Amino acid sequence: NFTFFTRLINHHVSLASCRETSSRRAEEQYVLVSQVKYSVTDHLRVRDDWENKREDFQNKLSDVLGTEWTLKDISPIALYPYAEEGYAKERLGSCIENYVDSAIYNLKYFIERYGEDGKSELNSICHAHSLIIDLDDRPEGERVSYCGVIVKEGGVLAIVFSERNLGVNIGSALETQGLLSALNAAPPAPGSAAPMNFAARTSVRRDYDLQIEETRKSFADMLERPDIVLCPNFEANFEKIKAAAEKKGSEVRNDWEVNIGAFTRMYFEGLRSQMRYQKFDDDDMLREGFNEAAEKGEIHFRIVDKMAYATYGEVVLDDGLICLQTQAHNFGTNVDYAAEKLLDQL
Template sequence: MATPFTPKPALDRLPLAARKDLRENFQDKQEDFQARIKTLLGKDFTININAEEVWAYAAEENTSTGGYFSAYVEGFISALEQFLSKYGEDGKTYFNEAVMQSQLTLTVNPLGEKAETISSDIKDGVYRILFNHKQLGYNQHWQTDHILPAVESVPREDFALSTKYSIRVDYEANVEPLRQEINKLCGAEFILDPNFDENYKVLSAANDKISEKNWRSRIGATMLSYFKGLQYQLERQGFKDDDMIHEGIQEVIHTKTFRIRVVPTTKKATETVISEGIVFLQVSSTIPSSVYRSLRSSVLQTAGV
């Protein structure tokens, strides 16, 4: 069994040269760093690094304390800019709610030998840049990929940030032409209901059983693909320009709604069920990505149509 990681004790005091570098190359810049972060997040933000704790992991002859700390903070600011450029106001809201103490720090990764060179987390409302205990000062600017996982690790009741992004970018931006094509095939205006709220709850409850761990960031594309599968089947079964089929489907599906429904189990990868005038395209919660493997298997089985 691996020995648990034990952090080093903090230094009693930084060496004189290290204190000088800390003052000149970090502390004199700290207010500017905080102002830049405030501009990005729209609220006051503080940087609080325990220099004596962190510098216990530096090589004995290394005195570039301030230069190291500034490089980590610059890396964070650059990553935050990219994060907010992609996720916009939602990203700002989610970040601020997760980092409720509005504080940034730098500390050793408690995973010890298993730790990445650089990563991050959010603990007690504080955003923590984490370094491997043997690699202080390495990859300080490689922080872009760590903000989203840190933010999404903080529990919340509504959609994950990557889910909101996927719904907006992958689904909402692309569904209208598809809806128009399905309307032509059915001879009337139909509703395509991805049922995001309910499906997200079911998938979240089954998260430990889902093989595809990035389903949250793909949910928009997945639901769109189901409706693409529906369009394919309508075309394949000769719905186009057939008035009798149009009349029949509009009678059976009197709500004119196609809805995706995630359920605990299904007999097949995809199923079609009609209930109360709604066509449900069903998929098991444990394999929400099965649509990619079986787009052509979602056969519309309306009663007698």
């Protein structure tokens, strides 16, 4: 080892910094890095395979995400102690290059699927705009099997690997499902008051907001009430379902977050279908009865703790409101029949 690497070690992980932050993880990393046997050949390979290409990859990443991102926090000297014999140890620079190249490819696919809104969400949640590679040191039950992705404290997007698996399954490190899970689990960006996670917000944006006006207009035409309002109560319902899903033995379906927009829209569409079947659009008396019951001009969907009379879904009148409702564990079940007792309620 030569003097350059001593300076590099001190630059990346100083013991003084460890003491200042009282970080056990940083101290452990300092010990590991201090013991690195990093030869001139290793340095040359890292330089040729990664350091000389870093800026180009950084520009590619920034272009894909539409704003300036950095790769400067990826530290070969800090990763080297985790490299097992073979590819990761012999060609660490190439290993890093492949991680980053794969990440950029997967991010392109993510943006193709989730569009500009998804890109904006990712940039907001990962507000440090820094991509790193690091050991997954979370509690054992939460760690990845080989590699994956998390959003670390401070809004840093991290490709993580499990112990002895640096360089294994590189291509799947930032695949879409793992990235979605990471964005869902991440805290909101500073200054953001968004109560729903990324999956739910995306579902509302794609599966509700873009289509619900046509549904609302059909109610307005049927009831001859142009100002009728549909109230999805997304934030309150999200909190209700989330709380139920976190309970031991929960029966809440595991895909509720990604379907909250579509299912909510379908409850309103189910009411519309029942009203058409019962001829509300042709019968003045039925129309008048509905409008009197819905004196506030609002149709709500809500998650409740206790049902009034049905099992899966129901419609009730509540203080001048028409309310479609279900319980958290039945959300998304038999949505078309939630309003079948509408005439009885009127």
